[in-house]
Amino acid sequence: MSPPVPYCSPAHNQQVALTANTIGRPTDPAAARERHHNEGQGRRLTSAFEALEAFPMLNATRDRVVDLFAEGEPTTADLVRAVEGDLALTIAVMRLANRGEKASRGRVDSAVRAVEMLSSATILAIVQRARTYDFFERTAAWQNLPERLRLHGSATQRAAERIAAEVHHEERDRLMVTSMMHDLGKLVLVHAYPGYPAQVHADARTPDERVARERRELGVDHAVVGGVVARRWGMPAAVAQAIEAHHSTNASGEAAIIRLADMLAHYLLGASVAPSELLGAARTVNLSAEQLRRIMYELPTAISSDRPRQIDPCPMSAREVDVLRRLARGMVYKQIASELGLSTSTVRTHLHNVYGKLGAMDRAQAVLIATERGWI
Numbered sequence: 001m002s003p004p005v006p007y008c009s010p011a012h013n014q015q016v017a018l019t020a021n022t023i024g025r026p027t028d029p030a031a032a033r034e035r036h037h038n039e040g041q042g043r044r045l046t047s048a049f050e051a052l053e054a055f056p057m058l059n060a061t062r063d064r065v066v067d068l069f070a071e072g073e074p075t076t077a078d079l080v081r082a083v084e085g086d087l088a089l090t091i092a093v094m095r096l097a098n099r100g101e102k103a104s105r106g107r108v109d110s111a112v113r114a115v116e117m118l119s120s121a122t123i124l125a126i127v128q129r130a131r132t133y134d135f136f137e138r139t140a141a142w143q144n145l146p147e148r149l150r151l152h153g154s155a156t157q158r159a160a161e162r163i164a165a166e167v168h169h170e171e172r173d174r175l176m177v178t179s180m181m182h183d184l185g186k187l188v189l190v191h192a193y194p195g196y197p198a199q200v201h202a203d204a205r206t207p208d209e210r211v212a213r214e215r216r217e218l219g220v221d222h223a224v225v226g227g228v229v230a231r232r233w234g235m236p237a238a239v240a241q242a243i244e245a246h247h248s249t250n251a252s253g254e255a256a257i258i259r260l261a262d263m264l265a266h267y268l269l270g271a272s273v274a275p276s277e278l279l280g281a282a283r284t285v286n287l288s289a290e291q292l293r294r295i296m297y298e299l300p301t302a303i304s305s306d307r308p309r310q311i312d313p314c315p316m317s318a319r320e321v322d323v324l325r326r327l328a329r330g331m332v333y334k335q336i337a338s339e340l341g342l343s344t345s346t347v348r349t350h351l352h353n354v355y356g357k358l359g360a361m362d363r364a365q366a367v368l369i370a371t372e373r374g375w376i
Contacts (some may be wrong), residue, residue: 001336005322012058016049019042019153019184020095022058026112035109035357043186044194045192045225047191047192048187048188048189048191048192048311049188050187051187051191051234052091052187052188052229055087055088055091055131055142055146055187056088056130056132056133056142056146057086057087057089057092057127057130057131057132057133058086058089058133058134058146058147058150058319059132059133059134060133060322061082061085061086061088061089061127062127062128062130063134065079065082065089065123065124065127066128066287067128068082069120069124069162069308072238074119074120076112076115076116079113079115079116079120079123080112083111083114083115083123083331084111084176084177084180085154085180086150087146087149087150087153087180088130088131088146088308089126089127089130089183090111090177090180090181091181091184091233092126092130093114093115093118093123093126094108094110094111094114094181094233094235095234096114096118096122096126096238097113097114097117097118098234098235098236099234100117104117105234105238106236106237107179108236109171109174109235109236109238109239110171110173110174110176110177111173112173112374114340117362121350122323133146133147135147145186145187145190145204149183149186149187151269152183152265152266152365153179153180153181153182153183153314154180154221154257155265155269156180156182156234156262156264156265156364157176157179157180157250157263158212158263158264158268159176159260159261159264159265159268159295159299160175160176160179160257161179161180161311162178162295162298162299163261163264163285163287163295164257164293164360165261166283166287166295167257167286167287167314169254169257170325170330171238171254174238174239174253174254175241175258178239178242178254178258178263178291179258180221181230181239181243182195182226182243182246182262183222183226183241184225184226184229184230185222185223185224185225185226185227185228185229186223186226187245187279188222188225188226188229189214189218189222189225190276193218196218197210198215199215200213200217200218200335201214203341204276205272206266206272206273206275206277207247207262207263207266208247208274208277209272211223211247214272217226221245221247222247223243223244223245223246223248225243226244227240227243227245228244229246230243230244238254241302242255242258242289243256243258246259246262247259248264248370249280251284251348252284256281256285257285258283259281259284260278260281260282260284260285261286263278263281264278264279264295264296264299267296268299268300278292278306279292294320314373315358316353316354316356316357316358316370317374318339319350320350320351320354320357321370321375321376322340323336323350323354324351324366324370325376326339326340326352327351327363327366327367328367328370328371328376333347333348351366353365354366358370
């Protein structure tokens, strides 16, 4: 393992550790040694980035998708569930979708949008060409890492979805992708450093302790590395930022949800989590201690919900969707108007238009129709 380097900011680490050619040419011996170390670290990481091209898909995922096509043309919802349930397939589909037409390049932020954009034949081709792994037939290159990351990614997804429902997070489809890919950086570090994770993490027990060890021993952590990989692959900025910041104590928004979901996934799988860290992460996403207790109680036996997918084009404008979402939460016209900076008459007009577009008789029917079709 390389000698420890001092931990600097994530931005510094990205410039120094991940793009060694940006380092200047120092004149003093100590600076020269640091430059040599950083260049070596950069080469190891670059080589590890390339190794991700061979990251395998679960055998069962391939079989499931092939079976879907054997039964006829699969639905978008079926394909989305298959993509979101496998890290390798999530990566492959998201990368391809974000390399597509210029108008959508770097803007596809969910499996729903990716599946809608790519043809079903393209997804089948991805699956048929993919390398696969089986729990009972481990390869020397990856050992049991694919299975560990799949289990942890799935547990994090379940927790993130539950948190999102509790705090009314609106980008839930994107959250499914970012929560599955949040530990992407670990795939890089396991190839770049032979001592990762066992020697690097040593006796660290909680997620925050392990990240602190990575920063101390490697000068970078897997979250920052994962963000860099996502950007290299052309993922949307919101996806890369959520992955990059999910272990930051200053995380906000989607990154904060994933940070809490990651802790809950460790808890769900029987690993150590510090109660104070859990409570602190919950407060960051405006989750009360009582809400957190309820989620922790329900998660072990919760069945992931088959959430409606936005398959049909939404006839509503973005502002009409904003208004209807708030109506679905039980807000009255005056509250909606205040939150969106509109007049109550404008809110009333938007809802009148929504009823007409959806063919709804009243607010309850409008909310029901829009929810069933995945538009809110």
